[in-house]
Amino acid sequence: MNTFGNIFRLTSFGESHGEAIGGIIDGCPAGIEINKEFIQKELDRRKPGQSEITTSRDEPDKVEFLSGIYEGKTMGTPIGFTVKNRNQQSSDYEHYKNVYRPSHADFTYREKYLIRDHRGGGRSSARETIARVVGGAVAKIVLQKLKIKIIAYTSQVGPVRLERPYTDLDLKTVDATPIRCPDPVSAEKMIRYIRQIKEEGDTVGGIVTCVCEGVPAGLGEPVFGKLHAALGNAMLSINAAKGFEYGLGFDGVQYKGSEINDRFYRRSDGKIGTITNHSGGIQGGISTGEPIYFRVAFKPVATIMKDQQTVNEEGETIILHAKGRHDPCVLPRAVPIVEAMAAMVLLDYYLMNKSVLL
Amino acid sequence: MNTFGNIFRLTSFGESHGEAIGGIIDGCPAGIEINKEFIQKELDRRKPGQSEITTSRDEPDKVEFLSGIYEGKTMGTPIGFTVKNRNQQSSDYEHYKNVYRPSHADFTYREKYLIRDHRGGGRSSARETIARVVGGAVAKIVLQKLKIKIIAYTSQVGPVRLERPYTDLDLKTVDATPIRCPDPVSAEKMIRYIRQIKEEGDTVGGIVTCVCEGVPAGLGEPVFGKLHAALGNAMLSINAAKGFEYGLGFDGVQYKGSEINDRFYRRSDGKIGTITNHSGGIQGGISTGEPIYFRVAFKPVATIMKDQQTVNEEGETIILHAKGRHDPCVLPRAVPIVEAMAAMVLLDYYLMNKSVLL
Amino acid sequence: MNTFGNIFRLTSFGESHGEAIGGIIDGCPAGIEINKEFIQKELDRRKPGQSEITTSRDEPDKVEFLSGIYEGKTMGTPIGFTVKNRNQQSSDYEHYKNVYRPSHADFTYREKYLIRDHRGGGRSSARETIARVVGGAVAKIVLQKLKIKIIAYTSQVGPVRLERPYTDLDLKTVDATPIRCPDPVSAEKMIRYIRQIKEEGDTVGGIVTCVCEGVPAGLGEPVFGKLHAALGNAMLSINAAKGFEYGLGFDGVQYKGSEINDRFYRRSDGKIGTITNHSGGIQGGISTGEPIYFRVAFKPVATIMKDQQTVNEEGETIILHAKGRHDPCVLPRAVPIVEAMAAMVLLDYYLMNKSVLL
Amino acid sequence: MNTFGNIFRLTSFGESHGEAIGGIIDGCPAGIEINKEFIQKELDRRKPGQSEITTSRDEPDKVEFLSGIYEGKTMGTPIGFTVKNRNQQSSDYEHYKNVYRPSHADFTYREKYLIRDHRGGGRSSARETIARVVGGAVAKIVLQKLKIKIIAYTSQVGPVRLERPYTDLDLKTVDATPIRCPDPVSAEKMIRYIRQIKEEGDTVGGIVTCVCEGVPAGLGEPVFGKLHAALGNAMLSINAAKGFEYGLGFDGVQYKGSEINDRFYRRSDGKIGTITNHSGGIQGGISTGEPIYFRVAFKPVATIMKDQQTVNEEGETIILHAKGRHDPCVLPRAVPIVEAMAAMVLLDYYLMNKSVLL
Secondary structure (H helix, E strand, O other): OOOEEEOOOOEEOOOOOOOEEEEEOOOOOOOOOOOOHHHHHHHHOOOOOOOOOOOOOOOOOOOEOOOOEOOOEEOOOOOEEEEEEEOOOOHHHHHHHOOOOOOOOEEEEEEOOOOOOOOOHHHOOOOHHHHHHHHHHHHHHHHEEEEEEEEEEEEOOOOOOOOOOOOOOHHHHHHHHHOOOEEEEEEEEHHHHHHHHHOOOOOOOOOEEEEOOOOOOOOOEOOOOOOHHHHHHHOOOOEEEEEEEEEEEEEEEHHHHHHHOOEEEOOOOOOEEEEEEEEEEEOOOEOOOEEEEEEEEEEOOOOOOOOOEEEEOOOOOOEEEOOOOOOOOOOHHHHHHHHHHHHHHHHHHHHHHHHHHO | OEEEEOOEEEEEEEOOOOEEEEEEEEEEOOEOOOOHHHHHHHHHHHOOOOOOOOOOOOOOEEEEOOEEEOOEOOOOOOOEEEEOOOOOOHHHHHHHEEOOOOOOOHHHHHHHHHOOOOOOHHHHHHHHHHHHHHHHHHHHHHHHOOEEEEEEEEEEOEEEOOOOHHHHOHHHHHOOOOOOOOOOOOOOOHHHHHHHHHHHOOOOOOEEEEEEEEOOOOEEEEOOOOOOHHHHHHHOOOOOEEEEEEEOOHHHHEEEEEHHHHEEEOOOOOOEEEEOOOOEEEEEOEEOOOOOEEEEOOOOOOOOOOOEEEOOOOOOEEOOOOOOOOOOHHHHHHHHHHHHHHHHHHHHHHHHHHHOOO | OOOEEOEEEEEEEEEOOOOOEEEEOOOOOOOOOOOOHHHHHHHHHOOOOOOOOOOOOOOOOOEEEOOOOEEOOEEEOOOOEEOOOOOOHHHHHHHHHOEEEOOOOOOHHHHOOOOOOOOOHHOOOOOHHHHHHHHHHHHHHHHHHOHHHHHHHHEEEEEEEEEOHHOOOOOHHHHHHOOOOHHHHHHHHHHHHHHHHHHHOEEEEEEEEEEEEEOOOOEEOOOOEEEHHHHHHHHHOOEEEEEEEEEEHHHHHEHHHHHHHOOOOEEEOOOOEOOOOOOEEEEEEEEOOOOOEEEEEEOOOOOOOOEEEEEEEOOEEEOOOOOOOOEEEHHHHHHHHHHHHHHHHHHHHHHHHHHHHO | OEEEEOOOEEEEEHHHHHHHHEEEEOOOOOOOEHHHHHHHHHHHHHHHOOOOOOHHHOOOOEEEOOOEEOOOEEOOOOEEEEOOOOOOOOHHHHHHHEOOOOOOOOHHHHHHHHOOOOOOHHHHOOHHHHHHHHHHHHHHHHHHOOEEEEEEEEEEEEEEEOOOHHHOHHHHHHOOOOOOOOHHHHHHHHHHHHHHHHHOOEEEOEEEEEEEEEEOOOOEEOOOOOOOOOOHHHHHHHEEEEEEOOOOOOOOOEEHHHOOOOOOEHHHHHHEEOOOOOOOOOOOOOOOOOEEEEEEOOOOOOOOOOOOEEEEEOOOOOEEEEOOOOOOOOOHHHHHHHHHHHHHHHHHHHHHHHHHHO
16 A cells, blocks of 8 residues: 545656656646745755764665656656655665564564565655655645745754744744754753764664644544544654644643633634634644644664674574664654655545545 | 555544444455454443443444454455444433534534534544554454553643653553553542533543554665654554654753754674664664553543534524533543554554565 | 545445345445436336336335435435345355356355355346436536436447437437337337347347436546546446447547547537537546447346256256346437436535646 | 555556556455566557557656555555556647637537646546556456466457457467467458558447456346446546447347346366356356456547547637547557456456355
8 A cells, every 4th residue: 555645636656766766746736836846945945964963874765756747847747756865775684684674664574575675674764755745735835825825843852942932933944953842941851862862872762843824724634534634644754753642632631621622712713613722723624724633752763883692584683783774763854754744634635625526 | 535554454434423334444364363242342342331431422332343254364355343322311412513613523524525414523533543443453453463562641631741651551450440440549539520521521632652562673765765764654643643652752841952863782682782772763764672661642622511602604603502412531541442443554664674674 | 435525425335135235335425416316217217117128126126215314405414324135035046056147246246255145136127227327317416407318218229330420319209119219210220129039038228318408518537537538437337238339439430630639619698619529528538518428338137038058056067047037228218327327426526626726 | 535445456547648557456365475667568569669550759657666565565555556558649628728629628628627638638638558468467466366268369450350250269379479469360361451541531330349268157246246347347437438248248139038148057077157158158147167257448549640620628619630649440459458457347346246155
C-alpha cells in the first residue's frame, strides 16, 4: 500500500540506495499554477545536511517533474516526479547486510517479504518521505488559494519542552532556528541538548505540534473518515512516529465535561464559533472552522553511534558497531513532513466534501 | 465514508433514533463457524444500562443476521445484520432541535450537510458503534483460530490512573468490575470517582489500554498502511477519542535511543524476539511478533447535567438545560469497542498479508 | 467485493433463500427529497410474477428503509434498507443440494469457497439485483434534479431483433408491453417467441439497449476510469450478462475512420456538439454531451425445464430434472436493472467530477 | 483515476509529448525474479514503427526501473519505472492547438479540465499504454510461475474476419505476421486491406481475441467484482475500445438454453470440467478452470490523412488538414496491450483470492 489519499492521492516509490525516490500525484485540480521553486524550497527544508544537528548525508534532492504540468499549470492529469539518489554510500551498509539493527525495520521487512534491501534501510528509510514533501508542497499550493495555512514546529526535544501554547507564539519564525522551534529560548535549549546527545553518540526523540488555520467548517467524513482519524493515520505513517493527539489530547482526559466543553457563540462577523477550542477544531470528526491543532510524538532515531548487541539473520548474537551518517534527532526534518501530510489530508478532505451537496 | 477496512470490511448504517443500526461485513473468510451467542455477549458488553456508572437508556440491542451465514458457517458472502432501536425517547430531544450543544457534532453536521437528525445526535451518536462491535466480534472469532487475542481495559479515569504496566495485570479479570479495570484497587477508585462526578451532573474522560497477543511477525503495509497507523486510524474513529499512542508513545520522546532501542535475541523456541518491547510490537509499521500494545484517550462525555450557554441555529444565545440519559464516563463501554476495532484491523491485515508472497 | 461505486456507493447483501436482501447506499448527497413510491415502483418493474413471460415466484418485494432519510430527505448519512424474502420454496432445491447445475454458479462458488448455499443459487441468484434497483432508484431521483434521464429497453430476444435505432422509437412506451420493447410489432414477435420457448421448457437470451440523455460533457475519468469502462463494468456485473458495447460497438469495426468520425459543429444554442454520434456520447472516456447509448447481451437463463446430464459434488454423472420457478427469458426484468446500474454510474461520475476544478 | 487494480496495482503517468511515460507497480509479490529483457520485448511488441502497417513515429521506448527490484528480484516494495519520450515532434501539433479533432478527446478533455495539452493528444494519447505493457509484463512473469498463459491475436480487421475459433489455431504463431493474426491466409488479407486503407489516407478498426489458459477455478469476486466484469473494465479502458464480450457473447443471445448450457463431467484427471465452454471459462463471475476467452472491438483510428470539417475552441468552423504520424490500424499494437491488461487482472484476482479461505 503505497498510495495515500482518496481524491488527492500520492503514490510513492523508492529505496534509500536505489536509483531514485519518486511518486505520482493524482487528483490534483486542473488549472492550478505550480511554483516549482516553492516545491524545491519545501524539499530543502527536509533535506539532510542542513545544519550541524542533522545528518551529514549530502543530497541535492532536486525534484524533476515528468508529467501533469503544462505551461506552468496543472492539467488534471497525474503529476509524475523523481528525485535522484546521489550520495548513497552503500558500502557503509555492507557490514549490516546480515544484521537486524535494534528498533529498525530490518527484521520485520525480512519476516514479511523474506527478502530485503539492507542498504540504508531500503524502503523503510526516511528518504521515502521526499515523495510526501513533494506531494504536500503541491497540496499547499492549492490550499493557499483556499486560504488554508499549515504550520508545524518542534515543541519538545527529549526532556526540553516548549510550554507556551501555539497562540502565544509567532509562527512565522519557525524556520529562524535549525530546530524549527518558534520560541527562541526553548530553541536554544533544544539545540544545546541535541549537540550534547550527538557528542554522546546517542539520539533523542521529540514532539511536533501542527496548527492548521483557515480550514472551513464541514470537512471530515463520519463515521470511518473522521478528519482527526485521517490526520492521525497520516501522521502515524511518518517514520518514527509513536503517537498522535489533537485538541487537549491525552491531557484532556483528566478534565470534567463542564470544564472543557466548547460553547458556541456568534462571532462579530456573524458566523458561529466556539469561545474555547479545547476540541482542537474538530467535533464529531468534522472541522468546526476554528484552528485545528495536533501533536505528533517521534521516538529517538534508532541508529546510534554506540555498540549494541543484537542478532543476525541466522539468529547469532553479534555486536553492532554503528557507522553511516545519521540524525541525532529527527525533529527539525520532521516538521516539513508533518506539514506535508497535513496538507495532503486537508486538500483531500476539501475535495471530498464537494460531493456532499448536489 | 461508512466503510472500514480493505479486505475484511465493515459498512455500517444507522442513526440513534432511526429504525435500526446495522451493517454489512464483507470479506470474512468462508467456512468459519459463527457462535452467535459470543457476538451477542460482545454486544452486551457495550450496551447501555449495564451498571450504575453507565447510561440508563435501556436497549436490548439484539443482533439479527440476515445473510452470509448458512448452517452456522460463513459462506464468504456478505453478512448483513441489524439491531433495532427500541428505547428511543425522541421527545427528550425536542428542545434540542434547534440547538448546537457544546462539544457535540450538531453544529458540524449542520454545516456539512445543511440538514441533520437532531434526535439523540443522529448518526454522530455512539449507538453507531453497535455495528463495530458486531463486526469486531466476527473478526475475533476468526482471530481465535489464529491464536490472536485482544484485550482492552480502562487504565485511567479522570485523574485516577492505573500505573502498573499490562504485564503486571491479570487481564482475564477485566470484566470483573463494571469499570473494566483489571486492578481491583484502581477499579474501586475509578468507580468512586465516576459516582461523584455523576452526582455533580458532570462527566469525565479516561484512557483505554489495549494489548494484542499472538500477532505473528510480518503484518503491516509500508509505507501508507503501517500497522500502527491503521490501528490509530481505527481508534481515532471511535466517538470521543482524542489521542492514540503505541509502545512508549508520547512518554518515549524523552528517552535516548540507547535507552529504549529493542535489541534482538534468539528465544528459547529458536525464533527471534526482542529483549524489551518499547516499540510496542511494531517496527517500521510491521508487527515484530511481540505483543502489540497501545493507548487511546477519550474526552469527557459532552452531555452534562448542568446548564450551559450556547447558540441555536439562528445564532441566538440560549441556555441549554440538559435532559436525556447519558453516561457520566464512556470508558467501560469503550473497552469492547476498542477491542472490536483492533480485531477488525488485525484480521484485515492478516488477510492482506496473504498476497505478499506468491 | 460487494460494494459498487466510488463516491455514490452501494454495498449489498443477501441470498435468494436467506432472511432478506438489502444494502447500504453511501455518499448520496444530502437534502434530496426521496419519493419512496417511486423506488417501490422501480422494484415492481423487476419483481417476479409480473406477467406470463416471467417467473411465477411471487414476492411482494417491499423495501423498508432503516436509516439515512429523515422527514423525507436524505441527510448525507448511509441509507440502510432491506427487502424480506418471503416466497422461498427451499424444498424445490433439496434435490439440487449436491448437484452442479449446468451453466450455473454452483460449481464455481463451491470451488471458490468450499461451501455454498444451494437454495435458489444463494448469493448468485438474481434476487441480489433487488439491492441494485433500490440503489439505482435513489440515484435516478438525484439525476432527475440534474435533468439526466436513463431509459433502457429490450432490443433483441433470441433471433427476434428490433432493427430501428433508438432515435426512431418512442422511448416513453417502453413499459407498454411486458417485454419492454417500445416497438409494438417487435414486442409482439418477442412475446410470441418467448411463449413458444416457454412451452418447449426452454429459455432464451437477448439484448438490452440503454440510452442516457442530458449527461453533461466532461464526465469520465481517464485513464482507468473511462466512463464507458465504468458502464461496461456495471453492466457486466449483472447476472447473465455476456457482452457490452457502446456507440457503434462491434459493428463499428468494419467502417473506415472517414466514415464514422464524429465531426464537431456549433449548435444553435451556441454549444459545441457532434453532427453524428457514432461514438455513443463518449470520447476518450469522457462524455461529450451527446446522448450515451450502449447495448448489453444476456445469455439464455441457465435453468431449463428439460432433463440435463451433469455431475454432483462427488463427480458422479447424474440426470438433472429441473424444478422450481424460473424465467424463460430474463430480458424484461433486466431492463430496470440495466437502468439502475447506469444511474448509479452516472451519478457517481457526476459527483466525482466535482473535484476536478477547485 | 490513474490507478488500476486492487492488490496488484498499476498507477501511471505521462503525456504523449511530456518528459516521460511511467508508472508504479504496487503489490507485486516479493521474491519474484524479474527478466528485464522479457519486459523490454513486450514493450517492443507495442512500440511504433515496427512495420509498414504501423505509425512511423520512431521511439526507442526503453524502460528504466527505479526501485522495487534488488539483485534481480522483487522485494514487495513498489516498482517505479519510466520510459522517456524522445521522438516528439510537437510542431506537428501546432496547427491543432486550438482545434477539436473529430472523434478525438480534445473537446472532452477541454470541457472537463478547461485546460489541455494539445500536443499529440496529451494524456489521451495511446502512448499512455506503455505503462500498462510494463505492468502487464511484470504480471505475466508472475503468472508464468502459476502456469497461467495469456495469448491475444487480431481476429478481425475492417471487414476481414478470421472465422476459425481459437481452438483451431496455432497460437504460438501470433507474432509471425506484423498483423498478429495466427491464421496466415487471414493475416495476408488483413495486411493487404490495411495497406489499401493507408493509401487512401484512411484508417480501420478491428477485433482482438484473447485466450487465457491455466486459470484455476475459483477466481472472481461476486457480486461487483465478477471476473468478466473486471476483464471488461480493463479492456474498455484501452484507447479506442468500443465493445467487450466473453464466451459466446453477443452471438449467444440467439441460442436456447438447452443448446448452449455447459454440462459438467468428470475429466480423466479426476477434476470436474465442462463438455462445452460456451460460457467462456467463467460462470457466475468466477472462473471454471476452462480456458477464458473474450473479444475486444476497436474503432478505426480517429486521425485520418484526409481533410475534415470541424470547429475550434471558439466554435468556428474550420477545415482540419491532418499531419503527423499515425497508425492506419491500431490492431497489431493493441494485441500486447490486451494481453497486458488481462495479465494484470488475472494476477490481481489470483492474489485477491488468497484471502477467501483462512
